[in-house]
Amino acid sequence: MTGREIDGHRVAVVGASGALGSRIARTLADRGAAVLLVGRDEDRLREVLAGAPVVVGDLGDATTGDRLVAAAQEHLGGLDGLVNAAGVAAFGSLLETPDEVIEEVFTTNVIGPAFLLRRVLPLLQESRGYVVNLSAVLAERPMAGMGAYSASKAALTALDRALRSELRRSGVDVLDVRPPHTETGLADRPVHGQAPRLPTGLDPDEVAARVVRAITDGEADLGSEAFGTAG
Incomplete structure (x- = not known):
């Protein structure tokens, strides 16, 4: 991945109302980026960055990507980066997990991001973004x-690794981030089941800062070991 200066970048952050997404959005803005906020809760999105453009939508809705592209063109004049920090968690054995929960987990964590990327990648190819x-x-x-x-x-990581090869000639970089357990509150609001007893997680501020540093340093992959703990 190519090292990049954040100042002046146009970046969409998906899941921007969440603990990690909001912190990444603020960190990017503090570094001089123009940020487009994307998420399901308009009120929470508008609390993240005053005056930032907002797209309200669910990743499972393919039109969210279309509206993101339209908003990026209208408000930012294009796009240099896309950060996807959206996700849902579920707990319980496979036997105990209802079909609709499995579907929701894969829709939000894999299928939705794929829908989104199919629509956003042409903008990122124009800017040779990330x-x-x-x-x-x-x-x-x-x-x-x-x-x-x-x-x-694991499917999302596999998609990232395939995309990294597919997009190499177009100059679009793909960074897959695999942080250990982080205190985002996600485990406290699963779509199914109850979280097992987990050790204290990483500080989300530190994880957000590490992600942004990976962009500026041009890191190609950010595995769990990059966060200083096995988690």
């Missing part, structure tokens, strides 16, 4: 009782 997808340590080390979630994150 994609950052927030996967998880479970893509590296799947966990019993989190089979659907682990599999969805």
Whole structure:
């Protein structure tokens, strides 16, 4: 991945109302980026960055990507980067996990991002920009009782690695981020089941700062070991 200066970049942050997404958006803005905020909760989005343009939508809705592209062109004049920090978690054995929960986990964590990227990549090819997808340590080390979630994150990481090769000639960089457990509150609001007892997670401020540093330093991959703990 090419090292990049953030100042002057036009970046869309998906999942910008969440603990990590909001912190990444603010960090990018503090570094001089113009940020487009994307998420499901308009009120929470508008609290992240005063005056920033907002797109309200769900990743499972393919038209969210169309509206993101339109908003980026209207408000930012294009796009240099896309950061996807959206996601949902589910707990429980596969046998105990309803079909609709498995579908929701994969729609939000894999299918939705793929829908989104198909629509946004032409803008990023124009600017020779970058994609950052927030996967998880479970893509590296799947966990019993989190089979659907682990599999969805492994699929997202596989998609990133394939895209990295596909997009090399067009100059679009793809960064896959797999942080250990982080105190985002995601485990407290799963779409199914109850989280097992987890160790104290990483500070989301530190994780957000590390992600932005990876962009500026041109890192091609950010595995769990890059965060200083096995998690």
